[in-house]
Amino acid sequence: MSDLSAQPLDGDPAARVLVAGASGFTGALAAQIVWHHPKLELVAATSRSDAGKRLDRLYPRYRVPVELTELDLDDIPDVEAAIVAYPHGAAAPTDAALRAQGIVVVDLSADFRLRDRDIYERWYGAHGAPDLFGTGVYGLTELYREQLRGAQLCATPGCYPTAANLAIRPLIAAQIADRSRGIVCDAKSGVSGAGRKASLQTSFCEVTANFSAYGLMEHRHVPEILQNSGLGEREFTFTAHLLPIDRGILETIYVRTQRVERPLDLLAIYEEYYADEPLVRLYAPGRVPDLRAVQRTNFCDIGFVFDPESQRAVIVAAEDNLGKGAAGQAVQNMNLVLGLPETQALL
Amino acid sequence: MSDLSAQPLDGDPAARVLVAGASGFTGALAAQIVWHHPKLELVAATSRSDAGKRLDRLYPRYRVPVELTELDLDDIPDVEAAIVAYPHGAAAPTDAALRAQGIVVVDLSADFRLRDRDIYERWYGAHGAPDLFGTGVYGLTELYREQLRGAQLCATPGCYPTAANLAIRPLIAAQIADRSRGIVCDAKSGVSGAGRKASLQTSFCEVTANFSAYGLMEHRHVPEILQNSGLGEREFTFTAHLLPIDRGILETIYVRTQRVERPLDLLAIYEEYYADEPLVRLYAPGRVPDLRAVQRTNFCDIGFVFDPESQRAVIVAAEDNLGKGAAGQAVQNMNLVLGLPETQALL
């Protein structure tokens, strides 16, 4: 892996980093960001299925000239930090082994996102490292920044929950959502959210020129949204849809408010909540983001239309599901944990 | 236009038909259906912008070997029925001229859909034939079949309202929608819904790989939905979205019900309402249509997921915006008016 020497670092790295599961969509993007990060040294990028291949053959555009290796948990590379992009279930034992070596872990799976073990098991089955269950810090950076600073095990949120909670939480916190009327989140995602594994459902001929709803009232990201928004199960209705595009999530969220007089007052609530947040962009009332605004970025954009008379707000939140919705946020948290500028390599 | 002689009619036609505005998406499809209809003779297909061109050069797939002509209202072809596919505003005076000749008119514009003239003018400006305002029969066939049988001027519904009202009306009629909680319709449409005229908004580079919301809380199809569903303005929230595909509308509708015990009870409400309807297809509870099921058909498909405990129903309605959402329904109504089998040439 001599090519690793070519990484364009700026002086001594702040940490040596391992990316596990680097042949999947989120892992590969994480490896790409780390590779181009001036203060993180990419020591190894691993993949069970594609070990021996070069990452820039699988993802030419990312231009990471690194040979994928297999991760041997009995012979873990000498690193200070790791990003683990494994499927749920498989991630937990790997995280545990890395933690046992004192390595800071930023996990991209669902394994450490939930605090209620019954709920975890209902959606994901048996947990792979029960002793560690619940010890992760939930990595929605804007909401949990202080806890994340000292985190040793960070659970990167799911792609849908990131946008949903960034859009909903300020309204809950300001107590202006009329929760009794229910909140609806109609979410649409590009296909990369389903991962790289070949399947009939994500084959070109199934998806192209098509559009479909799935996971109606039983999507496994819902418990994660509830846990972090404070909403109860009956107060929140979520539908996922599959867009015939590669990347991006757009969520249209319907909320009845109370005591909001003007659109600018609603904007003020968001502005206060996200004052100085570098990766959340707010739009003037009446304007909403489209996917193009956020694809291949690490931003979450939020806009809304508000009708004071009926107190109806329609909020649109958009992000790149692999960026702010996964790998971008993983690096944002790693920056935070390591004391680096939070958006380094992300803008 | 000697090629017209080649139309494959089955015996004497029931009516001679004119299609006005046949170079646009809905007009061209209407001409295509009429051409292949065994009992309707396509006497003329007209177009201001493309007169002199053959329709099968503009739309090779439709295989209608007819030269487009210009419509001269002082010299209207000898027909018994007409489909008018003009933009709103321009349609009304043409409809009036045709009606003055005793020609049955099926209009595809918004000009005769609304009953409240203030509302019409707010959304569409001055009406082009005020004397006729309000005299059209609203052509949502399944809801107004009896009135349509004797109609001389039929107003084909908008694409969004067709699916929305087919999905919502049975719940209102059965009085099981909790209207106080509000109904949300999150609608997604293919680009052909915007018409054929070149514009930056519908150019390939703007739309491809993108997804965007538009018309938030101010879409001109909303008054049409309210008028025919019985819902009040504050009870119904509608958002349109632009899908990066050619054809199809899918609407995800959120309703709180009351007094519905089981999913099958909700299905029973739909089944009763649409008993023997040939162009509405209902799905078993838990299954919902995707766009592929309805593209290039004249069906509207409806499915839902229902949670009895919280009385939440998520209903998905899908149709081809040019088929059941426009030209298909226009011919369905023309069949009805002329006493032909309602689905002739539509299945």
Place this chain on the structure above:
Amino acid sequence: MSDLSAQPLDGDPAARVLVAGASGFTGALAAQIVWHHPKLELVAATSRSDAGKRLDRLYPRYRVPVELTELDLDDIPDVEAAIVAYPHGAAAPTDAALRAQGIVVVDLSADFRLRDRDIYERWYGAHGAPDLFGTGVYGLTELYREQLRGAQLCATPGCYPTAANLAIRPLIAAQIADRSRGIVCDAKSGVSGAGRKASLQTSFCEVTANFSAYGLMEHRHVPEILQNSGLGEREFTFTAHLLPIDRGILETIYVRTQRVERPLDLLAIYEEYYADEPLVRLYAPGRVPDLRAVQRTNFCDIGFVFDPESQRAVIVAAEDNLGKGAAGQAVQNMNLVLGLPETQALL
């Protein structure tokens, strides 16, 4: 499979038909055409992988309300004719078993297309029914119609060779191609040409917004093109490309001619060759087909631009790879074999 009784036949069927491999793209389309064919009765549609499912669940648009069954070669349904849509290798033994029962077989695989067994084995491996090797009639209808009339085993051509040979063969036959200068065929295909099986190469995220060349100078359809065009290996260069679309093949073919004076003379050669052919459409010189003209049809469209001074001809041939390039042509041949009108159910 009681629903089969609902097939809309016109009087007594001319033949009872089995479609084997009906869950793949070509088999499903073949079943769809047979189902809507007024003189062919679809007795069974079989599928190893999807037996027990209804075909209209896999392909709602085709509207074939038939339950897929498993084909038991020891208990073959009572049919007179079969379309076999299996992968190469697997097709031959099935064809043999069906032939042993006296059933007319129209095969969609490569197993009976080639006449040279060495060439077959080089590209496809061991043959599954060596005794029958070479006994099929090549089913490029326009070229081999007379032989096909009496065929018991018909080998439907590959999708690329159909368009290529329809475009090239008239020039070879008229001896106006300067073969010493070489003929280039630059072919572009939609993804359905690769079949329905899930694979990374045909996953949505790989294909969308991408375009790639493959099979450069080693595509297995080349021997088939050579065999039926009369060209030698060094006289013909073929490149396949994958388009980010579902259906359609467009081939751009470069030929140096000799002794052709005017574009109309070149057209005359095609017109004579394809006089009265219902499924080959010729364009006036200077006009060429696009994919839209042929998608979801059974036509092959051919147009060209010709420069008399340099004797360069650029020919564009387009077809639907599943239609004229596969299932459509299979039914065309079955019609022929059974003495039915050749284009019945195909226009």
Place this chain on the structure above:
Amino acid sequence: MSDLSAQPLDGDPAARVLVAGASGFTGALAAQIVWHHPKLELVAATSRSDAGKRLDRLYPRYRVPVELTELDLDDIPDVEAAIVAYPHGAAAPTDAALRAQGIVVVDLSADFRLRDRDIYERWYGAHGAPDLFGTGVYGLTELYREQLRGAQLCATPGCYPTAANLAIRPLIAAQIADRSRGIVCDAKSGVSGAGRKASLQTSFCEVTANFSAYGLMEHRHVPEILQNSGLGEREFTFTAHLLPIDRGILETIYVRTQRVERPLDLLAIYEEYYADEPLVRLYAPGRVPDLRAVQRTNFCDIGFVFDPESQRAVIVAAEDNLGKGAAGQAVQNMNLVLGLPETQALL
């Protein structure tokens, strides 16, 4: 335009830069690259049609927070260099006015690419600044680097000619192309190559799921390819095709060689020609680039398959039509003219 002060420059800029025509696809990308260039100060971005709008509203992803202004040729901003992204015809007089102020001009139109005025006029009509005709240096950097160093007026090549000449020229220079057999270039481009102006031809519904050939034997980029490759008119056949994607050009080029013994010998010819070229990437024999490898980059990638026996070479060249094919190469040349590192802001 106070926001311009926010441009992230690295010390004193090497030049103050104007981008004229910054609302079109190439101009906007040029403005984006200049904005993010550490040594070029973006003093003004101008647009006739969109003056007054902010560039980051038209192109959110580019994140250039600059208000578009109108260019007044009587009051030209104080700059040392300009990129002009006007249509042909309109570009020349603007270039002349800028040159009259001593401003270095990198032009993106066709106005200064050709050396033969008859040929220019045949394809583009009357020239807008006849005195300057022929005074531009052709900006295919890899071929004309030395002349470009001192250029005051640089003519950025067309998108198709850039890839074509980069692929062909080394073979001509090495005298291993058998020109008597003719060279075929089958080119496929994304829609952005047609510019941003709304038109029916580039509307979403025309292009999506479609594929078409155009400009057969009469594309205006051909004279540019001939002029810079040394090929004669009858030695080179070019066909353009429109891909249903946004960005990228892929050209499949067919050449008969002479005296080339092995694939590696052909590679050696390219390697020698492009030794140390930072923006041309060569592939090992048998591998060819796809569009994904080059989209949103400034590279031109070249790969090939070669058959020594028949001396047939199939070469695939790919680039981003807006990157190396337009704006990227414009900045590459500006870097060169201004004595900056040639790839600064381009990797």
